[in-house]
Amino acid sequence: MNLTLKIWRQKDSKAKGQMVDYKVTEISEHMSFLEMMDVLNEQLVNTGEEPVAFDHDCREGICGMCSMYINGEAHGPDRGVTTCQLHMRMFKDGDTITIEPFRAAAFPVIKDLVVDRMAFERIQQAGGYISVNTSGNTQDANSLPISKHAADEAMDAATCIGCGACVATCKNSSAMLFVGAKVSQYALLPQGQVEAADRVRNMVAQMDLEGFGNCTNTGACEIECPKGISLENIARMNRELMKASI
Amino acid sequence: MSGFFKSSIGRKVAMALSAFFLMFFLLQHFAINLLSVFSADLFNEVSHFMGTNWLIQFALQPVLIFGVVFHFVMGFILEIRNKKAQGVSYAKNNGAANSTWMSRNMIYSGIAILAFIILHFIDFWFPEINVKFIQGDWSGVHEGVEGYRYFHELQEKFVSPIRVGAYVIAFVFLGLHLLHGFTSAFQSMGATAGRKKTLQNIGTAYSIIIPLGFIIIALFHHLNHH
Known part of the structure; x- marks a missing residue:
């Protein structure tokens, strides 16, 4: 060619x-x-x-x-x-x-074609984790029962690789698919419940601080996402923030 | 909670709440307009009730005006913020590959609707405010018109083909706006889980039936005016 x-x-x-x-x-x-x-x-x-x-x-x-x-x-x-x-x-x-x-x-x-995506790292640092010491005293995986449906949905959200295609393709440069996925992967699991309210508040606050735009639900991000992260993760993040704010 | 409405998601939720309110208002406006096709008397009676009931005039009307103004102002604010977030534009961008025209152009369909609302206010709302609140005439009658004046006024407005044409164009834009806006409002509220397809179907039906209904009513009066 x-x-x-x-x-x-x-x-x-x-x-x-x-x-x-x-x-x-x-x-x-x-x-x-x-x-x-x-x-x-x-x-x-x-x-x-x-x-x-x-x-x-x-x-x-x-x-x-x-x-x-x-x-x-x-x-x-x-x-x-x-x-x-x-x-x-x-x-x-x-x-x-x-x-x-x-x-x-x-x-x-x-x-040239190299962009600085450290904004995603800072959003992750704002709350994309659970505060558990996993060194030396790891529990058996089945000691904490989790429904298959919740585990599958959390896994789907966790497949986000943070590439930024969602932001790049969004006409508003919104990062809500990325943040929605990161919030969801913990919100769906019992391990994520302890810090759930702080997590969503802090991650959304950091997302706004970084200057990303607002989602207008065009759905372009979902189509272009290489991992097929669903828009449902944005809806869940919205619910989580409402719940955390009331 | 005040912090919530300052966040990007809070603004989306506020936009969605005002959209729900406006969609409900549109539905009741349509229902009343539809009466004019079947019975001039019934349309007059209901219009007089809506135009003179104190609860509607002094409680619901200000809420409606706030809802309309809020939806437009917030829409413009979000558009400006989103433009700022974009940075440099792409030399080549294939938006049609991953999103609908309606979803990408809400601001333009919104501006067309705003232009219509201004025309609608000049046509109906400002004269109504003048008669009731400035002249103090709450009787609902007009010299030379038998019974209440509302049906007569409605027919007079739809005589001009230019006005009817503008009306039709505006409602096409409203339909396009709703085709994205209806489901989008539910998505912003986080209420789409497991029912997205149903909401999309209801949204499509609402977005076609209501604007088309308004257009048919306008054409009906235009063609039946003697």
Whole structure:
């Protein structure tokens, strides 16, 4: 496949970025999108140009680092995948592909396609944990009965990898799917009940402080989420905050 | 609790509560307007009751005005805050791939409805306030009109095809607004668990039947005016 790539290039966080066109040739349809980016970067290095900076780690679809907005969608046109699991067979020979970093005021660009998602870490630090000492005195897993339904729902929420696709795709740059998932995974389990009220209050307060927008229930985040986190988690967070505020 | 309404989720809940109130108001407004198709006398009687009952005029009417103003002001505030949260715009954004046009354009359908409400206030509400609160005439009758004046006034308003056209366009936008807004309000209240599909079906029915009903009533009076 021969492709034209329109890529956002930005020298550093303070620089003014712009879209730059590149050509790549002989791309295999079996390559992942990141492998295609590797080919481009090899080409750029060989011609003495600065390679395109992009985040990646596991390349197995579980780390959530590859923050790319491809042809107008977070992680590109495929569903339930991160960029590393997006394959070039989703595109056609001769296509022009637009590649941008995730956009949100709370996700400033560090360089090219790399964005700072530390806001998510600070939200997690505000309450995304349970205060239990697990060193040396771990209980048997079945000593605390939990219904299968609750365990499954908590597990579904816990599959959120914090990639930020929800924020990137939301027209309001809202982080409510991420925070809803993190609140839910504890709210559904007995271990999370002790700090439930403080958790939701503190995490929502931090989310607002970071400058994320307000959810208007478009549902775009749920569609673009590589882990299929349900909107129900946002509804549960809303209920949890109402309960904690009364 | 005051801290709750300062949070992003609290604002969503406040928006949803005002939406529920307005949707309920719309339903009763529709029911009364529908009477005008079947019986001019009954429409006159109910309109006179609504227009002269002190509880409705001095307790419910201010709440309604507050609800309308609050919904619009909060809608604009949230839109401005959300625009600020976006930062730099995408060079290419495919919103249609993951969301409906209605959900992405609530602010524009809302502005169209606001424009209609201003027209509606000029047409009906301001003259009504003038007659009752400035001229002090609570009789509900008008010189040269047999019985109460309300049905006659309604018919007069729907003579102009331009006004009827504007009315139809506004109600199409209201339908689009409701197609997203109805279920969205329940989602904001956290009340969608296990009943999302049912709520979506009820919301779709409400969003089509009510605006279409208002349009049919307007066309009915436009075509039947002698």
